[in-house]
Amino acid sequence: MASIVLSNVDKIYAGGVKAVNGLNLEIKDGEFMVLVGPSGCGKSTALRMIAGLEDISGGEISIGDRVVNHLPPKDRDIAMVFQNYALYPHMTVEENLAFGLKLRKMPKAEIAKRVNEAAKMLGLEQYLKRKPAALSGGQRQRVAMGRAIVREPQAFLMDEPLSNLDAKLRVSMRASLNQLHERLGVTTVYVTHDQVEAMTLGDRVCVLRDGLLQQVDTPQNLFDAPVNLFVAGFMGSPSMNFVTAEMVRDANGAAVSFAGYKLPVPDSTFAEKPGLDRYIGKRIILGIRPSDFEDSVAANGNSTGWVRIPVRANVTEELGSEINVLFTIDAPPVEHKDTVAAANDGDEEEVTLPLTGDKSLWTARVNARSHVRPGQNIELVVDTHNLHFFDVESGLSIGHEANIGR
């Protein structure tokens, strides 16, 4: 096992397209690192450069203590799982698993031992004599994983390995992957465009956009403290609600006002986000997570810092345990380049009302007990401790430690 370090890595394709731009990333020994981003963000290219399948245009990649820039893939001691599995169709499962070991001139007994161990771990024992054509999608996926596992490499590289599976199988394979990583403890780099996969699998998640690193952090930190509008909009489902608001301070204290609403900003927020006070009297972009809303009836406890806002539910999506309430607020949608990018390429199907006109459509996730119906007027409460503030120009999160001084 080994750490993987990328320093100032560039990938420039013929024609000058910069797929990866000055990427700095340190993947610790035994860590599960997820690279996530919309399609075309360079995540797969970055992975393929680590694998050695793409040339590195600039910078340095090291695995363990070795700089691997000019090493062919086979000498990097890594194994890769491909999106379409890439099994050898004319070989049986057993031969597929053993191929890489045979090429490394491993003794027969050792090969048999490793193949059997991997097959047992993955539940493939009864399929060893079959060819890939006679396996289901999930079984092929497991063979592809097995081919990586038997090699006992320094690191696993996985390029969207679950995206060809159907939804239910994907969820169970996700859990298996988690267990597998727990058990083997091998450094893993995992590429996906699915932010749910990223959140659930990663020890840390690296968000990329247009070849540029946006933020690397634990899933929870990405969710709670996104560094900019793009990360805020990309991570989380349903995605964060945005509005252009004005920061004011009056006799009652600081507040943000938008679309006829006025949400007080608690003093603690100013303490947490240094520099926020400089925006008083100015316009900012306000972000509120759907999960920071609650139906005021259901949240009768009425904890401090929760503010009531009356809205009219346009659409409700009942998910059983909770309800997504979609409502319009009387403010134009935020058209910052970052929010547009995050919304366009996100994996979730956006529910768009064609008739919202010049209003923004917001989503609140409320308790299923609220029984709200479409067309109903309800009162929502907002947790004002979790408001997100972004600069109107740069789209950077105000007061985020990574942005101080930028």
Add this chain to the structure above:
Amino acid sequence: MANSSATKRSGPGVFGGLSHLALFIWTILTVAPIIYTFLSSFKTNTELFGGRSLALPENFHWDAWGRAWETSHIGQYMVNTVIVVAISTFFTMLFGSMAAYVLARYRFFGNRLIYILFVSGLSIPPFLALSSLYKVVDNLGLLGTHAGVVLVYVAFSMPFTVFFLASFFRSLPDTVAEAAMMDGASHTRTFFQIMMPMARPGLISITIFNVIGQWNQYLLPIVLLPGDKQDLWLITQGIANISTSAGYEADWAALFAALSMAIIPILIVYVIFQRQIQSGLTAGVGK
């Protein structure tokens, strides 16, 4: 050849009926001449030209076959042809698939040019270059040798082989080759152990094409294996010799027997490979 009868599978209905009718006619068109040739080999010249040439032979004697095999040396020519075609097909497939693979899957300067040069060979019929071919092979000192014939066969089979296989290799998934590279396979090993087996359906079709094409060559052997090297002749030359050597007294039955002998190996090759094509070998690569 009689390939169409096996290829189409259509359900019942008007189109099914019509296509079966068309296939039936096509089958007769292809099979009838072969049967006629075969039956005629058992007849005598009198039977053949006595006005009842479509009747069955009076008795099934293998005399004509014996005459063709022994007296007209068809046996010897057959062995020669098998050797020449086997060697030249082998090298055509080896070099053709290697060239096609590299041209299809590696990017390097001049790739396109080499590919176009290969493919432009398709537009030049070898017969057009017959006299220059004769000169070249003569200068190489290979005139009247099987090596010379093999060389020319390989050369003129390459363009179509490369053209066909390059598009076939392009259609195979890149990731399988990449997976092999990650597993530690060299380029050579990836080609021979991973990509060639995956390209088997394509390799088989083009092999059949080459075997048939090279087996049926007449003009090239005539030019490259002149009359003074009669023991090196190929089967087509032998057949032609039966009809020309005796002037108007040609041994027609032996001629038909020789023709049948030339047809049978090709039929066998076809039947064997036909089965292999049908076992879809690329199934199960991906999802």
